[in-house]
Amino acid sequence: MLVSVNETWATISGDFLIAALLIYSLALLAFAGDFAFGRPRRAAASRVVKQPVAQLATVGGPAVDGAGPDDAGLDGAGLDGAGSARRADAAPDSLPPVRLSAWRAVGEAGSWVRAAIGLSILAVSAHVIAVVARGLAVHRAPWGNMYEFITALTCIAGLFFVYVMIRYRAWSLGVFVMGAIVLALGLAETLIYTAAGPLVPALQSYWLSIHVTAMTLSTGIFFVAAVLGILYLVAQRYRKRIAAGKGDAGNGLIARIPSPEQLDKLTYRAVIFGFPIWTFGVIAGAIWADQAWGRYWGWDPVETWAFVTWVLYACYLHARATAGWRGTASHVIQLLGFASLMTNMLVVQVFITGMHSYAGVGS
Secondary structure: OOOOOOHHHHHHHHHHHHHHHHHHHHHHHHHHHHHHHOOOOHHHHOOOOOOOOOOOOOOOOOOOOOOOOHHHHHOOOOOOOOOOOOOOOOOOOOOOOOOOOHHHHHHOOOHHHHHHHHHHHHHHHHHHHHHHHHHHHHOOOOOOOHHHHHHHHHHHHHHHHHHHHHHOOOHHHHHHHHHHHHHHHHHHHHHOOOOOOOOOHHHOOOOHHHHHHHHHHHHHHHHHHHHHHHHHHHHHHHHHHHHOOOOOOOOHHHHHOOOHHHHHHHHHHHHHHHHHHHHHHHHHHHHHHHHHHOOOOOOOHHHHHHHHHHHHHHHHHHHHOOHHHOOHHHHHHHHHHHHHHHHHHHHHHHHOOOOOOOOOOOO
16 A cells, blocks of 8 residues: 655655754764863762772772762763762771762763753754654654664664763763764765655565564664773773773873773663663564565575674673673674674665665655
């Protein structure tokens, strides 16, 4: 059944998507401004009332008294300052920390951070409106081709990161995550833009709203995890160079991002959240394949790469739980998983003929 496109909603979607891209770019500039001109505000973001405690050792930043790694950004205090806190051997009579609420911490984080977070929320809001309007324009789930899939997954990545940024005071990561979102969305708008239109017959099923939605959600989350994983490798390499006496301990860029331990925990939490959704998406795809093609699994190129991606992320989670493979090795596996995902999405579905050859690029 051919459903006509609502051109009004299609225009609204395109306008809001361009607006989102522009606002994301402004947010990126604000995050960069915080890196260049803002002052570390960890003391304001993680104020504590305490008795004298032992001085904390830090990597890439000044010593801080109070909360440990879980408290410093992952369970209440900030990741926004210079460097990272380490767990203190607190005196027995030290009082528990008094943490600021997330929004109060934002209010005290500095004008650059406040502007960046406000712009990020505005950009994500415009992005959500654009995706919803696209769905209203085509009367279906708005991820039926590669262009729609990328615009939707970057929307999920933006939403997920805004939550992580506010929940864990992780605005020092904004310049990297927003930079990746701007790049991906810009490439989608310029290289693979596809006008609103009906789906090919193979995709005209309610399973599109189940299978592809799960894959879109998990891919957006894995997108953020990949950026965090790259930052972990950079921070860990820098720390090893400092320990070997081969680097300058005063690197301001490295000093402003969270410690490798904090990045490791944030990456793990992102993957552990996205992995079950990806698993459900693969299972839903197999059920859809049985209804559409009469078999659950046929080792189609897209199916095969989706399974390879699942295996790599499963290996990351296993490595993360295994002492000998924690750290750099586990993050390399995680990034290989994301590389496999991107290969499937941008190479296999576009250039390799198979049952899934309907990405719609340029159509």
